[in-house]
Amino acid sequence: MGRFSKLLSDVTAPTSPTSPRIKTAEEGSPQELIAVVAPKPLEDTAPEQLVAPVTPAAPVAPVKAAQSSDQGDMLDIKIKMHSRLIDEIDLAALDGMETADLQAQVHAIVTEMVQEDRLKLNTTEIKNLCSGIYDEMTGLGPLEPILADDSISDILINGHEQVYIERRGELELSKVRFADEAHLLRIINRIVSTVGRRVDESQPLCDARLLDGSRVNVAIAPIAVDGPLVSIRKFSKTPFTLDKLVEFEAIPDVVAQFLWAACKARVTILISGGTGSGKTTLLNALSQSISHKERLITIEDAAELQLQQPHVARMETRPPNIEGKGEIRQRGLVKNALRMRPDRVILGEVRGEEAFDMLQAMNTGHEGSMATLHANTPRDAITRLEQMVAMGDMKITPEAVAGQIASAIGIIIQAVRLSDGQRKITSVAEVTGMEGAVIQMQEVFKYVRTGTGPKHEVIGEFQSTGIRPKCLNEIITRNIPLPEGIFEPKVLPVGRTSDKTIKERVG
Numbered sequence: 001m002g003r004f005s006k007l008l009s010d011v012t013a014p015t016s017p018t019s020p021r022i023k024t025a026e027e028g029s030p031q032e033l034i035a036v037v038a039p040k041p042l043e044d045t046a047p048e049q050l051v052a053p054v055t056p057a058a059p060v061a062p063v064k065a066a067q068s069s070d071q072g073d074m075l076d077i078k079i080k081m082h083s084r085l086i087d088e089i090d091l092a093a094l095d096g097m098e099t100a101d102l103q104a105q106v107h108a109i110v111t112e113m114v115q116e117d118r119l120k121l122n123t124t125e126i127k128n129l130c131s132g133i134y135d136e137m138t139g140l141g142p143l144e145p146i147l148a149d150d151s152i153s154d155i156l157i158n159g160h161e162q163v164y165i166e167r168r169g170e171l172e173l174s175k176v177r178f179a180d181e182a183h184l185l186r187i188i189n190r191i192v193s194t195v196g197r198r199v200d201e202s203q204p205l206c207d208a209r210l211l212d213g214s215r216v217n218v219a220i221a222p223i224a225v226d227g228p229l230v231s232i233r234k235f236s237k238t239p240f241t242l243d244k245l246v247e248f249e250a251i252p253d254v255v256a257q258f259l260w261a262a263c264k265a266r267v268t269i270l271i272s273g274g275t276g277s278g279k280t281t282l283l284n285a286l287s288q289s290i291s292h293k294e295r296l297i298t299i300e301d302a303a304e305l306q307l308q309q310p311h312v313a314r315m316e317t318r319p320p321n322i323e324g325k326g327e328i329r330q331r332g333l334v335k336n337a338l339r340m341r342p343d344r345v346i347l348g349e350v351r352g353e354e355a356f357d358m359l360q361a362m363n364t365g366h367e368g369s370m371a372t373l374h375a376n377t378p379r380d381a382i383t384r385l386e387q388m389v390a391m392g393d394m395k396i397t398p399e400a401v402a403g404q405i406a407s408a409i410g411i412i413i414q415a416v417r418l419s420d421g422q423r424k425i426t427s428v429a430e431v432t433g434m435e436g437a438v439i440q441m442q443e444v445f446k447y448v449r450t451g452t453g454p455k456h457e458v459i460g461e462f463q464s465t466g467i468r469p470k471c472l473n474e475i476i477t478r479n480i481p482l483p484e485g486i487f488e489p490k491v492l493p494v495g496r497t498s499d500k501t502i503k504e505r506v507g
Contacts, residue, residue: 076179077119077129106134141187142176143232147210153234154276159227160184169421184228188218195302197319206319209302212237216302233276239306242285242502250278251425252462252492253502254483255445259428260506261480262411263289266344266368267471272381273415278423279372280304280348282415286370288503290344297337299330300348313340330354331392334361347371353392355385356401362408378412378429382439385409399437406434410471412441418458430469442467444487462492480507 107130114121114129121129135144146152146165154166160178164171178184192199192208199206204223208216215233242256251259263269263286273279287307290296296312298305303316315337320327330347331354337345338361345361347354350373362369375381382405389401414427426447432440444467449460466489475482498505 102138103130103134106130106137140190141183142178143187146174146176147234150236155230155232155234157184157228157230169417169423181227185220188220188228188230191216192218198322202322203319207302209304213304213306215304235304235306239284239308240281241288243496245282245285246496249494250423252445252494253497254486254492255425255428255462256502257482257506258444258486259286259411259413260289260502261475261482262471263368264480264506265471265475265478267410267474268362268367268408269370270381270409270412271370271372271415272375272378272412273372274374274376274417277415277417279415282413282425283346283370283372284308290368294343295341296344296346297340297342298346298348299333299337301330305346305348307346331357334358337361338364342366343368345369349373350385350388352388355388356392356394359385359389359404359408363404378414378427378441381412382431382441402437402439403434406431406439420457422458424460430471432470442469444469445492462494464488464490464492482506
């Protein structure tokens with residue numbers, strides 16, 4: 001019975017083994033019995049024995065300690081039963097079983113084990129134990145419950161004893177724990193091996209993805225000092241649309257209509273922002289406006305885009321093998337994509353010398369292409385592009401690079417995650433051309449912070465700057481309708497302004 005037999009032995013053990021045993025009437029004389037029970041005189045009693053014993057105060061938080069201990073015990077039981085299941089059942093016979101049948105088999109076997117070990121578990125605890133063991137067998141163990149929670153957007157694992165989650169932009173410590181470091185490493189290897197990657201001491205960093213497209217980054221020893229580090233960026237099972245972003249007040253309705261029209265009119269769009277600001281979510285939402293007749297080629301480090309078109313060809317990079325060979329980088333994929341007859345090339349993230357090949361593609365008949373990159377402002381995004389082109393050691397002057405960017409990029413959208421967790425589109429800027437050696441830009445829409453609320457929430461407003469974009473002519477010639485007065489200088493209303501969807505209004 002393991003730890004349970006120990007607990008029982010502790011309960012039945014005598015509480016004061018050193019106390020003298022009182023003799024019964026058959027074992028001693030009446031005088032001896034009286035001597036045993038009679039009180040001692042005061043002069044024979046030590047001073048500290050005259051004071052009544054004080055009951056020690058209960059610990060400050062015994063309930064939390066008990067809960068923590070119970071969670072640890074249940075995790076240990078789960079791991080040990082999982083090991084026994086692996087040893088006792090025929091895994092090959094279970095491969096072809098349906099999910100419901102497999103769950104029923106696991107439930108029956110685990111219930112039998114609980115009865116054999118005489119574990120004091122109720123029906124709910126047995127059900128939770130069976131679910132946990134099933135997740136250990138077929139899924140990602142302790143991560144399965146939080147992966148199934150749609151309200152969680154990020155999972156951050158700092159060693160086997162600390163797992164943080166993000167809800168609505170706020171971080172909180174979860175109750176999820178791993179049994180030990182080996183348990184966490186086993187789950188990590190299960191994740192990366194699914195997509196043909198590996199992580200070990202010789203290659204301690206790895207980018208991978210889950211089967212649903214969620215992005216995973218792993219760092220283990222010797223890079224990670226206090227235990228394996230895992231970051232999981234979850235993606236919604238139902239991709240966000242522009243209408244949803246409008247409802248969440250991340251973008252005004254009229255700005256969403258303009259971006260939909262610009263994307264439909266094949267204006268090249270660059271989405272800039274920090275980590276977790278919603279760049280990929282916005283790119284996925286904008287892809288709805290692309291015609292189903294177009295062929296899209298996506299290029300990513302780890303495939304995570306959820307484009308909503310039927311004709312999408314997806315490619316992802318490949319890291320070097322154990323011998324340090326076979327690496328395929330984004331630049332090679334961009335070059336190859338141009339031979340695959342794309343209508344648009346979409347880069348999940350531009351981060352290196354592939355920026356030059358991306359600009360070449362955008363300048364050679366692939367208008368309407370899209371990409372994301374990390375930058376603080378639209379102007380910084382232009383600067384970063386110039387720097388990334390320089391990383392490729394191309395024999396090209398800075399003026400020529402600036403000219404390529406000015407002719408390739410149409411609109412730069414800035415996405416920001418604010419200090420209170422809100423995600424906003426803070427700027428929509430248009431690249432208008434060159435003036436000397438400087439790339440010229442004009443801001444069409446912007447978000448202005450006006451104050452701070454009582455709960456430290458950010459208060460602000462969306463504004464139209466009054467500038468009519470150059471791409472408006474292209475939108476008009478394609479008969480794409482836009483609301484009247486959309487570009488007049490004013491404060492823009494938030495939330496939906498019509499019962500119709502953006503697609504129904506703009507086309």
